[in-house]
Amino acid sequence: MSFFFTALAAFFLLLMLFLFVWQSLPVWRQSGLAYVTGESWYFRQQEFGALAMIYGTLVVSLLALLLAAPVGIGAALFTAEILPRRWRLPVKAAVELLAGVPSVVYGLLGILFLRNWVYDGLQYLDLLSGDTLLTAGILLALMILPTVMTLSDDALRTVPAAQGRAARGLGLTRAETAIWVSLAQSWRGMVSALLLALGRVLGETIAVFLVVGRRDNALPESWLSLRPLVEAGQTLTSKLGGSEINIAYGDPLHWAAMVGLALLLLIVVAGITWLGNILMRRKEGESYASLH
Amino acid sequence: MIETKSKGQSDPSETRTCILETRQLKVYAGKQVLLQGIDLGISEGEVFGLIGPSGAGKSTLLRCLNRLIDLDQGLRVEGAVLFHGQSVRGRAMDVDELRVRVGMLFQQPVVFPLSILKNVIFGVRHQRKIARRDRLLVAEKALREAALWQEVKDRLQTPALKLSVGQQQRLCLARTLAMEPEIILMDEPTSALDPKSTQAIDDLIMELKKKRTIVLVTHHLNQARRLCDRVAFISAKSGEGGRIACMGETETVMSRTDLAELSDFVGCEQGVTCCES
Ligand SMILES: Nc1ncnc2c1ncn2[C@@H]1O[C@H](COP(=O)(O)OP(=O)(O)OP(=O)(O)O)[C@@H](O)[C@H]1O
Ligand SMILES: [Mg+2]
Numbered sequence: 001m002s003f004f005f006t007a008l009a010a011f012f013l014l015l016m017l018f019l020f021v022w023q024s025l026p027v028w029r030q031s032g033l034a035y036v037t038g039e040s041w042y043f044r045q046q047e048f049g050a051l052a053m054i055y056g057t058l059v060v061s062l063l064a065l066l067l068a069a070p071v072g073i074g075a076a077l078f079t080a081e082i083l084p085r086r087w088r089l090p091v092k093a094a095v096e097l098l099a100g101v102p103s104v105v106y107g108l109l110g111i112l113f114l115r116n117w118v119y120d121g122l123q124y125l126d127l128l129s130g131d132t133l134l135t136a137g138i139l140l141a142l143m144i145l146p147t148v149m150t151l152s153d154d155a156l157r158t159v160p161a162a163q164g165r166a167a168r169g170l171g172l173t174r175a176e177t178a179i180w181v182s183l184a185q186s187w188r189g190m191v192s193a194l195l196l197a198l199g200r201v202l203g204e205t206i207a208v209f210l211v212v213g214r215r216d217n218a219l220p221e222s223w224l225s226l227r228p229l230v231e232a233g234q235t236l237t238s239k240l241g242g243s244e245i246n247i248a249y250g251d252p253l254h255w256a257a258m259v260g261l262a263l264l265l266l267i268v269v270a271g272i273t274w275l276g277n278i279l280m281r282r283k284e285g286e287s288y289a290s291l292h
Numbered sequence: 293m294i295e296t297k298s299k300g301q302s303d304p305s306e307t308r309t310c311i312l313e314t315r316q317l318k319v320y321a322g323k324q325v326l327l328q329g330i331d332l333g334i335s336e337g338e339v340f341g342l343i344g345p346s347g348a349g350k351s352t353l354l355r356c357l358n359r360l361i362d363l364d365q366g367l368r369v370e371g372a373v374l375f376h377g378q379s380v381r382g383r384a385m386d387v388d389e390l391r392v393r394v395g396m397l398f399q400q401p402v403v404f405p406l407s408i409l410k411n412v413i414f415g416v417r418h419q420r421k422i423a424r425r426d427r428l429l430v431a432e433k434a435l436r437e438a439a440l441w442q443e444v445k446d447r448l449q450t451p452a453l454k455l456s457v458g459q460q461q462r463l464c465l466a467r468t469l470a471m472e473p474e475i476i477l478m479d480e481p482t483s484a485l486d487p488k489s490t491q492a493i494d495d496l497i498m499e500l501k502k503k504r505t506i507v508l509v510t511h512h513l514n515q516a517r518r519l520c521d522r523v524a525f526i527s528a529k530s531g532e533g534g535r536i537a538c539m540g541e542t543e544t545v546m547s548r549t550d551l552a553e554l555s556d557f558v559g560c561e562q563g564v565t566c567c568e569s
Contacts (some may be wrong), residue, residue, distance in 0.1 A: 013474070070504070084365060085365055140346075162400070162402045163404065164363075165360065165363055166398065166399075166402035166404075166464075167414070167415075168360065168363060168388075169358070169396040169398075170389065170391065170392075170395075171388045171389065171391040171415055171418070171471065172388065172415065173388050176418050180418075
């Protein structure tokens, strides 16, 4: 039965992939791989290079994950290990409430507060505005924080209390027990929580759209440069969510280029999900042992 | 009070150094009393038994001794526990250090989902730095002491969860022994085990008492008779919390007939044992 549904899901995914590949064929014919590696996107000149948007998506997502992971896991550890047990459920309920807030609300809050805070806080860097990749990254981090936290908490709950008691009985400190028992036995759940969050971040549109600046062709001079973080940029989703998609509809090549962006996004998200599945499906014991 | 009477009994081991002592130890869960005024002294090198009906508070008492009770939220402890004369509950006490010196063996074996080797050195490697090549030596010593070495020496890298429950319990013992504790608290260490594994643990306790002090909670009076130098009988009238009804040399306590609770307990247990054998 579960096989049937897996097959059904795979079928629809393939159908979708096929549709997007087919729709984006013109741009692949015109540019080939340069569509992915091309640094400039000028649709009036029929020039379509998606690299700046891929870069924007990756930067924003990684930033969000980098910020949300330590805070979210730390908060989960705090509620699980330090907070009195009777507080754990109310805190979890509150956090889950936050996880359900629509992203457009986060976007508006971003415009209202975060944008100004980034602009004021980083004044010494001579920002042009508060709409930057960094702003989008922080906003996304805030958005996924509740998810990361509550799923990490779920993962921590799967560790039997007896294990912690045994470790404390062996003279391990609270911190050592948190690391070598709680984290060691739940890190896979946390990684899957992060991957889920990553999937959400990659596909998130409206919140990013509102604070990312939507500047085309924003690429750094050097790949290691951090400067683009504090400049406006564009992600795959903010491009797709903008008005250009309506302009593109009349022109087959331009339309193909836009659909191609969705195809790239789909591939990345599917890849992440697949990775998460593999990680979860490997046998419990093995990977826990390999951590030590 | 019966406590005073039992204390008054001459106790030859009182001349030996007393390393663990409780004074008017009380434990409350909210308004409910779990233990009311426990006074006992455990001397170096003895096997001290705690017997009594289920729910009397034996495990609770045991957990007070190395402060594992701190992990239970909502319990309040009063009175003193002295380890080498130093207050266990004082600010100066490093509780993690205390738990290294006063080890614990639980009713159910709790092994970590790791290899046998890693289980054995799980505690000790946090306590002191052990060079990688010495780990095997440390593990071997502890496993030999727990009489498990012969059975696992060829598969130290396999998951400990694959061991039988009896072997797991001895693995837990090895893990505790690796820390070289002065006292080992055992909370019904054989109640989850079959007769053969029980026998193995019993033999081990006999062997261990040459070097270490053991506090043994047990339901089996035969086990107490065989292993314990002294026992304390803990009883609890419903709703009152546990107290020491009598304490002394094992045989003296067991043969007392003037205590209704005790003879009830002994009589009933013996009945059961007779039927079993
Ligand atoms: N954390 C707690 N909160 C409230 N009550 C508790 C708590 N821990 C134990 N108790 C109560 O304290 C009493 C003594 O429990 P304890 O486990 O010490 O008994 P025991 O003598 O070890 O029994 P057994 O032989 O069945 O193991 C029981 O009535 C139990 O319900
Ligand atoms: Mg008990």
